Amino acid sequence: MELSDREILHVARLARLRLTADELEPLRQDLNRVLDYVSQLQSLDLAGVEPTLHAAADQAPLRKDIETASLSVAEATKNGPKVEQHMFLVPRIMEGGSDDE
């Protein structure tokens, strides 16, 4: 299986990676090796085998709906590169520049 330039650039864009032309080829080789490794699964007959959705517990524990203390605003915003009016200041959001819903 060989990934096309287009596929690689698409995945890079989704991951917000800007690739230079000379980064493309090594990345293709890396990704292809990953895919080859995983594609060993294709050789198995998995008809009738339930997908493993989770490695650990078989059932999610539930929590009671009881409020506990939140962080202080200062603590909550401590890691923000820019904070104004107790909120995270982010640069201008470009329309069409996102893959959000």
Place this chain on the structure above:
Amino acid sequence: MNQYQVIVGLEVHVELKTATKLFCSCSAAFGGEPNTHTCPVCLGMPGVLPVINQEAIRLATRSALALNCTVRAVSKFDRKQYFYPDLPKAYQISQYDQPLGEYGWVTIRGADGAAKKIGVRRVHVEEDAGKLNHLGQRLGDATGSLVDLNRAGVPLIEIVSDPDLRSAEEARLYLTELRAVLSYLDISDLRMEEGSMRCDANVSLRPADFQGNLEDLPRVEIKNVNSIRNVQRGIEYEVARQRELLAAGERIVKETRGFDDATGKTYSQRSKEEANDYRYFPEPDLPPLVLDPQWIADMKRGLPALPDAIRANLIDRGMPEKDAEVLVLDREAYEYWQQATALFQDERLVTNWMLSDLSRLINARGESFANSRVRPEGLVALLGLIQSGTLSGRMAKEVLEAMFETGQSASQVVKDRGLSQITDASAIQSIVDQVLKDNPAVVQDYLSGKEKALAFLVGQVMKQTRGQAKPDLVNQLLKDSIQKDYAPSQD
């Protein structure tokens, strides 16, 4: 020219009324000072783990069942991945291919009364994103945005309809009915203006000769419209816009559009030419959600009466459909009606007074039946005074207004204003005699067969008694007196 059929599907997000967020114990309350309801989990810090709020699951299950969905005993959560500043983890925990509820429906009724089932494809649980405050008039010219993560992680259900709606009007009916159903469940505030209920509309036009899958039609999504009325307006505009484009031989571009309340127009926000690629995969931090089938069955049995059943019951009891509709769509009004009719036999009188005079007073003040100063017991006491003849309908209106203004009881208002109706014939007779004496010509008109003349005489007596005489008594006394004193002798 090609004929087109309007195809609309709606996605409705509803914030669940829990105390805490979906995956952490921060407050889920609306508003609050920015970033005061946050913790490492909802801030998306590394190394934290989500734990599901059982109350959110209870409310979501209740909703799915009320919408006639089949609820899965085992469902799972998935990661929906995208970058946006309101999403700290860069993924939303949602449900993809095993939603909590599926295959439901909502019944709508058009003006012709015909019922139509609108499919509810799925009801799934997910977390809300934070709130962006753009520094500028709108996103396009903002210089930056301030992120408040109080809302990040608040539990939502997303209710996805099938593309069964064929007009903006049907979309309005669906949303109205959906909101009514949910209102009886106590699962959400359902305030569209505050964002606790939000709607996205998918609109496309199907050419008459198109036989393929509806999903393949170029589709425009109108995002986050803040009222049912505006959803309807947005769809109307979008249908007209797409028709024009197609008539001009242009093609419809798959895109996301916003709705501008002021102009009633939709505007392009983002082209969806490049298909969304959310790379959903099973949430590794959450094992499957497993519900006890018995618990689901018990919850289904425990659902309250819902609009369809309430409507049918009211109509069975002889209520006009139009009145039943008004009551059903306003849960507070319906509960008020239930309390009042539990205390008072004449349901029709209760309905009439609630939906005319009391509604008018409540609406004029922007209040609701739940917080109206006149409680059901108060209204019923007033209606009792009408029934006993103490008050005429007209006087009762005045008393109701005073009750509404002052919070006094009906009997107190009647006493303070000396309003009780004169029901004693002897007290009215002398006025009747005087009015007849003063208006001989009118009396003759009446005797010559002009029934309307009597109304004039009644009016004169009412005027002299300052409206306090009982009208049908006045009527009777006038007729009797004319017969006795003015009519030519029969023998």
